[in-house]
Amino acid sequence: xxxxxxxxxxxxxxxxxxxxxxxxxxxxxxxxxxxxxxxxxxxxxxxxxxxxxxxxxxxxxxxxxxxxxxxxxxxxxxxxxxxxxxxxxxxxxxxxxxxxxxxxxxxxxxxxx
Amino acid sequence: xxxxxxxxxxxxxxxxxxxxxxxxxxxxxxxxxxxxxxxxxxxxxxxxxxxxxxxxxxxxxxxxxxxxxxxxxxxxxxxxxxxxxxxxxxxxxxxxxxxxxxxxxxxxxx
Numbered sequence: 001x002x003x004x005x006x007x008x009x010x011x012x013x014x015x016x017x018x019x020x021x022x023x024x025x026x027x028x029x030x031x032x033x034x035x036x037x038x039x040x041x042x043x044x045x046x047x048x049x050x051x052x053x054x055x056x057x058x059x060x061x062x063x064x065x066x067x068x069x070x071x072x073x074x075x076x077x078x079x080x081x082x083x084x085x086x087x088x089x090x091x092x093x094x095x096x097x098x099x100x101x102x103x104x105x106x107x108x109x110x111x112x113x
Numbered sequence: 114x115x116x117x118x119x120x121x122x123x124x125x126x127x128x129x130x131x132x133x134x135x136x137x138x139x140x141x142x143x144x145x146x147x148x149x150x151x152x153x154x155x156x157x158x159x160x161x162x163x164x165x166x167x168x169x170x171x172x173x174x175x176x177x178x179x180x181x182x183x184x185x186x187x188x189x190x191x192x193x194x195x196x197x198x199x200x201x202x203x204x205x206x207x208x209x210x211x212x213x214x215x216x217x218x219x220x221x222x223x
Binding site: 033035042043056090101102103105107109 | 153200208213216
């Protein structure tokens, strides 16, 4: 069964901490994505990557950075966590091509206190 | 720009049929997806339409009209476990990424 695995289901961090969210996929997908999901706002794209060491800003990149050193792993970094980054974070991956949908990880619910 | 609209909430009765509509505006179109998301869980793929018409998959069907920028998801013989959010997403635009609507929260009542 193909999988996208996010390292933590729940995280609580303090304001100002550096936070790492890890995502690993075993499907050899080229593309990987980080979204945050908030009530009433839906899924908003933070960053995406279409190849190793490549990254592109999504719609809301401020306060975040990413790293993709290996094809299977895409990390989201909160340089200095703030309370407005409390959210559900979802990682996804896909093949390139029109018919390719996204496979999502189970999500990380991050609370910044 | 790109815009996707779907109702925020819907309520239906167990055993009934419900239709969830989605309208979209996008520059370039490479398909429309429907996802189901139960509370606290990841979205899971339901359907994909790229050509006009109806795609049927068991109790779920999805329809697309590209000229109208319109899709719907039809759920038949509703079950309590169908209570979830249903996300409409369009692939297109300059970067060919999936753009998601805010989702429709469906409550199935006994």
